[in-house]
Amino acid sequence: MSPVLLMTIGLAIFAVGYIFYSRYLSRRVFQLDASFKTPAHELKDGVDYMPTNKFILWGHHFTSVAGAAPIVGPAIAVIWGWVPAFLWVTIGTVFFAGMHDLGALWASTRNKGRSIGALSARYIGKRGAGLFLVVIFLLLLMVIAAFAVVIKNLLISTPSAVIPTWGAIIVALLVGVAVYRLRWPLLPVTIVGVVTLYALIVLGDQMPVVLPDDFLGMGPATFWILALFIYGAIASLLPVWVLLQPRDYINGVQLFVGLILLFGSVLTATLFSANVPQIVAPAINTAVPDGTPSMIPLLFVTIACGAISGFHGMVASGTSSKQLDKETDARFVGYFGAVGEGLLSLGTILAVIAGFRTVAEWNEVYSAFGAGGVGAFVTGGGALMEAGIGLPASLSATVLATMAVLFAATTMDTGMRLLRFVVQEVGDTMKMRISKVPATIIVVVVGLGLTFSQGLGGDGGLRIWPLFGTTNQLMASLTLSIIAVMLIRKRRNPLPALIPLVIVFVLSFWAAIEQLASFADPAKADWLLFALDIIIIASSVWVAIEAAIAMRKAATDPPEAEHEDAQLQAVREEV
Structure with a gap:
């Protein structure tokens, strides 16, 4: 089959999923109401609660949930063949991720912006809420x-991405001031911001930054990790309009520019290039390398972001x-945010199955399970851009590596903000107020x-990564x-x-x-992962049982009023 x-x-x-299925979910299932007073207005504090233009909020939501996962997952999963990966990404995005992301946004909006962990106490029960927080904390x-x-490795392996990665923070700060303090129109600010960001990419390609082996008394790996955690901590404490929103928005726009370049390269290379790209990877790979796990069920947890991901709900x-700003904006922010993930995953699949010239080259990269990943995406995508639009290979690699770094960084700082919320919630459950x-x-x-x-190389961060997918x-x-319980309570279609x-669980x-x-295999036993896996399995089973009980109860209880205040409803239930 042709890549085009x-x-x-x-x-x-x-396109069909967004136009038709998201409309059905918004109007018939969730019944989004433009007149509903959202938490951003009701609890506005200018720090965490703040009404936001839906395009800016889409940029924050999309880039926060994207990270490197929609690149890493599909780039690894094609080892089983591109057909299973393609089907899971497309079908999963339309019927699984879109529903999940839009539903989580709606559920929280209807409950004063409470997190999924807090919602579990109300809709599933207090017995399971603590275990729910355990799963959230570990994730x-x-x-x-x-x-x-991941970011540290990319900054070291692709030093041309250093300047645009850190320069993007300055661009985001200026965009935030221009939009929220100077009240400049969004469109010209967006154009200037994106052009500046790509100028930084060109500058980075010309001036790669390679740190010496001993920099400020530490190696490059240690320095970059400390710098990233310091940045993430500061970013997670700042008001959302200062850095979080503008950074994620500009990154979201530049991702779409990058995807246009990638998809456009596939088209132009096919129409005008002498080296027409071909899909060299097998449709169904029957000769997977030794040690590769079975496709079912591992495909469905290897590709998480880009099909469905619990992190999105958080x-x-x-x-x-x-x-x-308005509840009806949830369709664009939530469902189209999931579509953006699907587009990135689709672009990744195209890059790693058609970005190599021969089957032998592809087999060399995919010589072992997990050998693909970001490197295969950058290499394959760079080759497509060079063939399609004539972008030099080094600059193409810089564009794609910067894209991956920026998304991983936005996910990291959002993750730190969310983990701070979880720590505070745990403190609340223990009657301890943690600021x-x-x-x-x-x-x-x-x-x-x-x-x-x-060790100081920082690779311990990947130790529990094998548990991430599941x-x-x-x-x-x-x-x-939780979404199903809410729908049943409101007497709407929960299917x-x-x-x-059911399928995902x-x-x-x-x-x-x-x-x-x-993990218990004597040849490669890892008892830390074994213990954590048991905790996750036990917690998930317990919460699932509590959820089933809650659904049964919701079906027999009186219907929930449409605009009933969450706190009043909770008090009534306690009584």
């Missing part, structure tokens, strides 16, 4: 520690719901402890259970949530059990 045809089919599926810890390592309920700064210090200390647990998907199923809930639970056996 595959690209066209994928884009068409996403967020995996994200910030592992993404710090962002939707943790930050995005607190900034939603922002101490909570952030706890997050930094625990995150750095994990990241440096295997934990992330179990988290998605638990979020869908759009229940069907993906069964597949991710299956994967968690398989991983448990591999």
